[in-house]
Amino acid sequence: MAGFDKVVDNYEQAMQGLQDGMTLIAGGFGLCGIPEGLIAEIKRMNTRELTVVSNNCGVDDFGLGILLEGQQIKKIIASYVGENSIFEKQAIEGTLDVELTPQGTLAEKMRAGGAGIPAFYTATGFGTPVAEGKEVREFDGRPYIMEESITGEFAIVKAWKADRYGNLVYRDTAMNFNPMAATAGKITVAEVEEIVEPGELDPCHIHTQGIFVDRVIKGNFEKRIERRVTRS
Amino acid sequence: MAGFDKVVDNYEQAMQGLQDGMTLIAGGFGLCGIPEGLIAEIKRMNTRELTVVSNNCGVDDFGLGILLEGQQIKKIIASYVGENSIFEKQAIEGTLDVELTPQGTLAEKMRAGGAGIPAFYTATGFGTPVAEGKEVREFDGRPYIMEESITGEFAIVKAWKADRYGNLVYRDTAMNFNPMAATAGKITVAEVEEIVEPGELDPCHIHTQGIFVDRVIKGNFEKRIERRVTRS
Amino acid sequence: MSLSREQIAIRVSQELKDGYYVNLGIGIPTLVANYVPDDIEVMLQSENGLLGMGPYPTEEEVDADMINAGKETVTAVTGAAIFNSADSFAMIRGGHVDLTVLGAFEVDQQGNIASWMIPGKLVKGMGGAMDLVAGAKNIVVTMTHANKKGESKMLSECTLPLTGVNCVKKIVTDLAVLEVKDGAFHLLERAPGVSVDEIQQKTAGKLVVPEFVPEMNV
Amino acid sequence: MSLSREQIAIRVSQELKDGYYVNLGIGIPTLVANYVPDDIEVMLQSENGLLGMGPYPTEEEVDADMINAGKETVTAVTGAAIFNSADSFAMIRGGHVDLTVLGAFEVDQQGNIASWMIPGKLVKGMGGAMDLVAGAKNIVVTMTHANKKGESKMLSECTLPLTGVNCVKKIVTDLAVLEVKDGAFHLLERAPGVSVDEIQQKTAGKLVVPEFVPEMNV
Numbered sequence: 001m002a003g004f005d006k007v008v009d010n011y012e013q014a015m016q017g018l019q020d021g022m023t024l025i026a027g028g029f030g031l032c033g034i035p036e037g038l039i040a041e042i043k044r045m046n047t048r049e050l051t052v053v054s055n056n057c058g059v060d061d062f063g064l065g066i067l068l069e070g071q072q073i074k075k076i077i078a079s080y081v082g083e084n085s086i087f088e089k090q091a092i093e094g095t096l097d098v099e100l101t102p103q104g105t106l107a108e109k110m111r112a113g114g115a116g117i118p119a120f121y122t123a124t125g126f127g128t129p130v131a132e133g134k135e136v137r138e139f140d141g142r143p144y145i146m147e148e149s150i151t152g153e154f155a156i157v158k159a160w161k162a163d164r165y166g167n168l169v170y171r172d173t174a175m176n177f178n179p180m181a182a183t184a185g186k187i188t189v190a191e192v193e194e195i196v197e198p199g200e201l202d203p204c205h206i207h208t209q210g211i212f213v214d215r216v217i218k219g220n221f222e223k224r225i226e227r228r229v230t231r232s
Numbered sequence: 233m234a235g236f237d238k239v240v241d242n243y244e245q246a247m248q249g250l251q252d253g254m255t256l257i258a259g260g261f262g263l264c265g266i267p268e269g270l271i272a273e274i275k276r277m278n279t280r281e282l283t284v285v286s287n288n289c290g291v292d293d294f295g296l297g298i299l300l301e302g303q304q305i306k307k308i309i310a311s312y313v314g315e316n317s318i319f320e321k322q323a324i325e326g327t328l329d330v331e332l333t334p335q336g337t338l339a340e341k342m343r344a345g346g347a348g349i350p351a352f353y354t355a356t357g358f359g360t361p362v363a364e365g366k367e368v369r370e371f372d373g374r375p376y377i378m379e380e381s382i383t384g385e386f387a388i389v390k391a392w393k394a395d396r397y398g399n400l401v402y403r404d405t406a407m408n409f410n411p412m413a414a415t416a417g418k419i420t421v422a423e424v425e426e427i428v429e430p431g432e433l434d435p436c437h438i439h440t441q442g443i444f445v446d447r448v449i450k451g452n453f454e455k456r457i458e459r460r461v462t463r464s
Numbered sequence: 465m466s467l468s469r470e471q472i473a474i475r476v477s478q479e480l481k482d483g484y485y486v487n488l489g490i491g492i493p494t495l496v497a498n499y500v501p502d503d504i505e506v507m508l509q510s511e512n513g514l515l516g517m518g519p520y521p522t523e524e525e526v527d528a529d530m531i532n533a534g535k536e537t538v539t540a541v542t543g544a545a546i547f548n549s550a551d552s553f554a555m556i557r558g559g560h561v562d563l564t565v566l567g568a569f570e571v572d573q574q575g576n577i578a579s580w581m582i583p584g585k586l587v588k589g590m591g592g593a594m595d596l597v598a599g600a601k602n603i604v605v606t607m608t609h610a611n612k613k614g615e616s617k618m619l620s621e622c623t624l625p626l627t628g629v630n631c632v633k634k635i636v637t638d639l640a641v642l643e644v645k646d647g648a649f650h651l652l653e654r655a656p657g658v659s660v661d662e663i664q665q666k667t668a669g670k671l672v673v674p675e676f677v678p679e680m681n682v
Numbered sequence: 683m684s685l686s687r688e689q690i691a692i693r694v695s696q697e698l699k700d701g702y703y704v705n706l707g708i709g710i711p712t713l714v715a716n717y718v719p720d721d722i723e724v725m726l727q728s729e730n731g732l733l734g735m736g737p738y739p740t741e742e743e744v745d746a747d748m749i750n751a752g753k754e755t756v757t758a759v760t761g762a763a764i765f766n767s768a769d770s771f772a773m774i775r776g777g778h779v780d781l782t783v784l785g786a787f788e789v790d791q792q793g794n795i796a797s798w799m800i801p802g803k804l805v806k807g808m809g810g811a812m813d814l815v816a817g818a819k820n821i822v823v824t825m826t827h828a829n830k831k832g833e834s835k836m837l838s839e840c841t842l843p844l845t846g847v848n849c850v851k852k853i854v855t856d857l858a859v860l861e862v863k864d865g866a867f868h869l870l871e872r873a874p875g876v877s878v879d880e881i882q883q884k885t886a887g888k889l890v891v892p893e894f895v896p897e898m899n900v
């Protein structure tokens with residue numbers, strides 16, 4: 001019996017089933033807390049026409065940015081992009097479709113998607129270009145817009161530790177969008193720094209419960225820093 | 233400077249400002265994880281005409297049930313009630329208004345209230361008495377109902393450990409509704425088993441962040457068990 | 465012979481699959497945990513915030529902070545996770561729980577279920593039942609085929625206030641296993657020694673009977 | 683004399699109160715952290731998921747997993763909390779952050795703000811700015827009163843796509859402190875040596891000037 005053992009041995013198994021045209025939800029904020037090896041595998045697979053949902057789109061040669069080179073991404077739903085020149089080029093030329101979404105709305109859309117909530121109301125974006133075409137409704141005298149949730153065929157996340165049941169713990173601000181992304185994928189794959197035995201993670205302090213995770217793979221991370229600022 | 237020191241010395245200070253007619257959101261599931269001392273203080277204060285939002289309403293002589301005796305509760309919003317005879321009597325006589333809400337919808341209403349989301353859609357309750365008077369809308373071919381969020385003038389929660397900044401950690405299934413309740417109060421009071429120094433709680437494993445908590449008090453808990461079932 | 469509570473639980477346990485996350489309601493559904501086949505693993509979700517529910521505690525293990533959704537003292541298995549009620553229902557409503565098993569007063573041929581309210585009697589509330597029936601991927605209902613007066617609980621249309629609509633996929637009663645689809649109850653299996661005639665007689669809703677109806681293996 | 687970036691930050695720091703949870707945007711707002719008055723405590727929220735943001739790290743402390751919302755390496759203070767992006771914006775959108783300070787391209791007399799998009803230029807995105815202006819209890823905008831061509835950024839109506847509507851309460855520019863209410867900019871203070879005339883001249887929107895306009899204390 002396979003039971004709840006979600007650990008896979010190689011990246012091919014980890015991303016098995018990802019196909020052209022699918023929606024891929026990715027955790028991470030900037031280059032922090034991104035599933036580096038899973039992204040590299042998608043590049044290797046050369047899966048195309050992807051709709052990618054992620055707060056950012058990496059840089060030219062790292063993170064989701066590496067999927068831009070081969071034009072694997074058809075559309076990106078993000079809150080802040082354009083930290084790389086290939087992105088700019090494709091966006092300007094119109095070969096890359098960009099849907100900008102406020103950061104909090106994006107996080108909530110993923111959470112709602114994972115939680116079976118198809119839509120919610122938020123004040124964020126009311127009266128701005130983000131509200132175009134969206135229903136406006138007043139509650140308690142204040143106008144809000146309706147935002148629909150996001151789910152995807154695949155979600156890829158980066159965690160610090162996992163057990164083989166798929167329970168995940170994140171480290172510091174590398175947590176960011178990963179917990180919400182993990183809930184919103186039909187198949188969710190977690191790339192982690194360390195795999196521990198069930199029971200080693202404190203049950204009350206598991207950030208993502210195994211029920212949301214389908215596959216776990218141990219990765220090696222470069223953890224590139226986008227803006228190294230220090231004090232003396 | 234008071235800064236972020238939220239610890240108060242006595243229950244009077246803890247519940248200061250609670251007035252007749254207010255909405256009180258309470259954490260807890262059954263008798264598990266309930267702010268025993270804060271409830272006792274509300275009884276002592278004899279605050280009346282309260283609207284109480286809580287998954288349950290305690291038993292005759294424990295938990296929120298003790299507020300029923302003196303008819304302090306005007307209305308209760310809950311998912312499962314009637315574990316006590318005073319409740320039954322008042323509900324049948326019509327002196328207590330009961331609004332039954334599915335458990336998951338109740339949890340989500342509190343979370344939404346705390347998160348600035350005035351309403352959301354859920355499939356839960358569609359086609360049932362819960363849906364009466366609520367908007368129905370289809371998403372992706374499935375009907376959902378609109379549910380509005382809940383906030384209250386006061387929220388009372390029970391945690392295991394707190395630091396003086398109001399960061400909270402819960403223990404086991406005594407967590408339940410407490411984290412959501414904590415976000416939904418204009419004033420949130422936490423009764424805890426232990427107060428530790430800032431820094432003792434792992435920053436990545438704080439269940440309720442201090443920003444949601446206004447007052448912290450150390451309590452003594454009876455922790456009554458509603459259904460003691462054991463195996464031999 | 466109609467099935468005992470234990471036999472109903474045994475039959476329901478045959479619906480479990482390896483790797484299933486399962487939520488068991490109060491009553492007969494709870495018994496299912498005792499009959500998980502040896503060759504599979506399932507993980508039990510308790511909607512108050514526990515994934516990986518274990519057996520009842522020993523006297524020494526009793527802990528007021530560890531209870532299940534029925535408010536009973538309980539334990540957690542190794543590798544369990546404990547979380548808040550919003551996250552718990554995110555699992556349930558988001559369709560992440562593979563199977564929920566729960567009791568009912570009535571079920572109808574549309575897959576509607578009534579399980580929480582009898583007008584005229586004191587209503588205690590729906591608890592998490594409405595969330596569970598709206599959210600779980602698969603729903604199995606366990607109940608007696610008829611009430612104590614012999615009146616069918618398998619109706620063409622529920623008479624009691626509903627818990628959920630178009631959601632019940634399978635029903636295991638003391639007499640039969642039935643699938644609900646295309647606006648009818650489809651008879652899959654009968655209790656050992658129970659005739660199709662008896663089942664037909666105690667099913668008020670539309671019943672589809674195949675040529676051969678095997679006996680349950682319980 | 684118009685204020686320096688540091689002087690603007692110093693003036694904004696006077697808006698801080700003991701016990702405030704504060705979110706500081708990129709640019710001048712970030713500098714405010716350096717001027718928190720000694721007799722109060724504030725806690726900084728970074729919207730990527732950190733409450734209790736500390737100073738930049740030393741070389742030895744640099745950790746790729748610890749960054750702020752500007753993607754810069756950062757530290758956490760003792761008693762900080764780290765959480766996911768949905769929880770972070772629950773704080774922001776739920777009105778739990780006491781004050782947010784951010785820059786802008788334009789502000790108008792209705793309290794509308796434009797800060798994220800200039801048509802014709804490549805749009806990088808709004809990040810968390812729309813959430814912050816919609817959610818924070820108090821919003822202070824820092825910017826230069828006029829652009830490099832001398833054109834006012836304090837308008838009767840914003841010309842650029844908006845970040846939020848009716849949300850800006852106070853503005854600290856290089857020339858003045860202004861409150862936005864009742865459809866007008868109300869002049870509260872002027873930069874040392876700057877005349878009310880100059881401020882009037884560089885304010886395209888409706889400006890309400892009281893009889894006495896004190897100089898800022900920076």
